[in-house]
Amino acid sequence: MISDLTRRAFMQRSVMAAGASLVLPGTLHAAIPSKLQWTAADVGSSGYIEATAVANALIEQHSSRIRVVPSGTSIGRMMQLKQGRVSLGFLANEAYFASEALYDFSTREWGPQDLRALMGREALFGIVTTANSGIKTIADLKGRRMALIQAHPSTNFKVEGVLAFAGLGWDDVETVEVPGYSAGLQAVLDGAVDAAGAVVGASVLREIEASPNGIGWLPVPADDKEGWDRINASAPLFAPAMMTSGPGASAEAPVPLVGYRYPILSVYAEATMEDVYDMTKAIVEGYDLYKGAAPVMSEYDVNKAGHPPYDTPCHDGAKKYFEEIGVWTEADEAWNTNRLARLAKVQEAWAAATEAADGQGVADKDWPAYWDQFRADHL
Template identity: 35%
Template sequence: MHKLKQHLLAVAIAATPTLAFSAEGVDLPDTLAMTAYGTGSAGYSQMVSIGNLLQNEYGTSVRILPGENDVSRMTPLKTGRVPLCACGIASYYGSEGVLMFASPDWGPQPIRVIVTSTASFGLGVAVAGDIGVETPADLKGKRVSWIRGDDALNIGTEAFLAFGGLTWDDVERVEFPGYGRAFEGVIADQSDTGFTMSVAPPAQQLAASPRGIVWPRLDPDDKEGWERLQSVAPYFQPHKVTSAAGDDYGKDNPWIGASYPYPILVMNADADPKIASSLVRVFIEDYDKYKDAAPGNAGYSLENQNMKWVIPFHDEVVEYYKDIGHWTDEMQAHQDQLVERQQVLTDTWKQFTGSNPPSDEEAFKKGWMDARAKALEAAGMNPVFR
């Protein structure tokens, strides 16, 4: 495709998303396998709808392997059993080599983004509506849920507290054995908060309970608050949430809150480049053919792609955005920094694992996290996790 035509295509996609385009240059295998969340999840439903499009338009059959946890979704990607994962935020943890990926069997993963979905929902701390909370700062002294064994939810809560200038020391931490039990505890007046997706059933149940629900406002103009939040969880981004549990929220009265993409379609940096090149074309240029096929599909539009997020794009995706005129020098500088960060992590992992590290898993993790933080700081980068 001539570059002028590609530039016009990009403008047209951004300006008039109701037009239907057919992707050009798609070269996919007869069968394409991927992992995704469980069969009842939004991510799985979205991948089924994309699979239907690929079968009908390009003759490619998509085989989806549902995984009930992050390890079961990420392991087939790591081993090369599948080239793609429609993952959650664990893909970021994997790229950083932290939390569950700080073990001897994992380490930093060479993950690259193909496309992400940021739809109308948000992610954050749902608060009981009867305790007078309007912003994260109002959580001081309140009962805040902490979930045993769930780093992602606890980090999310910690990030919201940080927005309000708070830490776990400023609240009453209430421990629960699981996500669902935490919301049962809020409804039963044992705690006041739970971290969740804004449209998730537990949030809906809290909204329908006598306590009601509030989503604390995160002022997008509060630069210091956002810096504190993103220093804990840099994958969050400001978001005007039009789909949230509670009668007080909707398109006419959105929650001024936060979100991060879900699902995040990723592959490894050294996987078949034709797959990356073809899929980004399908997701962007065939948008009107699948946008209404499953809840949340609208989040894959070109305008919803965060070009300066926390995981680097695949090289072929970058080339595509350059070709259609949707790439800037600033985006390239950010991409280069993310790729450099992954290289620092990869080199440090090789040095650490090659230096007779401790055999005890906890000691191994501590040694790796220390080495990781020192290497990133030496490169002028924020370790984020310690």
């Protein structure tokens, strides 16, 4: 997480990119349009700050005008991308949910969206508890109190994936509803729950670490193939990752957790190979200009961010560039092929469900439940 001090300092440097009222001179490398609009999360969020950092680099290098349009909701960001009001989205897990027609995207108006990724930096997620809770493994969570966040499918989805590592689900824990993400971590600190899902970097984690009870992370070791197969059966966007610094971890005592990508730089599949190739190249070429803008920006190194798993398949234009510079691997290609096949399967299931529902006269208000059951039966 970006500190408040870093955020304030960087936001002061980034007004130009947000408003797109000033163009800096620079040297042209990849060919990108002279005017661009991107979307990201709200002003002040890490996603917005990162998008603005990348935009500043491209403004300097290409003399382009780039406006980052903030949106506080996943629907808002996706709508801008779908309607063509922006050419690139710095998305969160709505990229995965939209491609799978889940949650907000299970309505008739949405359905599985044909999204593609350019790249995405690694973020870390895990289940946090206190050091003296007696909970040492994910399996130990059975019957214990677990925070369930109201109206926050992204975190709950990640928790569900981590629980699957040990063959558990929400029915195997005692769920305690909390009103928000931070409230879940506060509940761990206060002792109201035994564990909660956490994005590494949340400030309250330092409070848990400094408390008399201390902090504990539940390891998700990479060498447990069966555990990871269970995670990836429902969440192919997750991969093994190691936390080597932060609350409760160090280089000498690292903690194996779950890695995912945030933000995911996303477009629709219909974006041309040439346009996506050029944009991917421009972002990679600009790395030296934005890598120091915030601590997390070093994760945009193409040797890290240029590899899946992503929330969606990689766009052919981005893949072409990664192949040219020798980043794309056989494992990347295998993952991407499987992800494309999965997306096609979801799209086929949606078409079949729609046809069946129309034949049965299923009302629009009943469609999400109908689709949810159809998914369970066919996907």
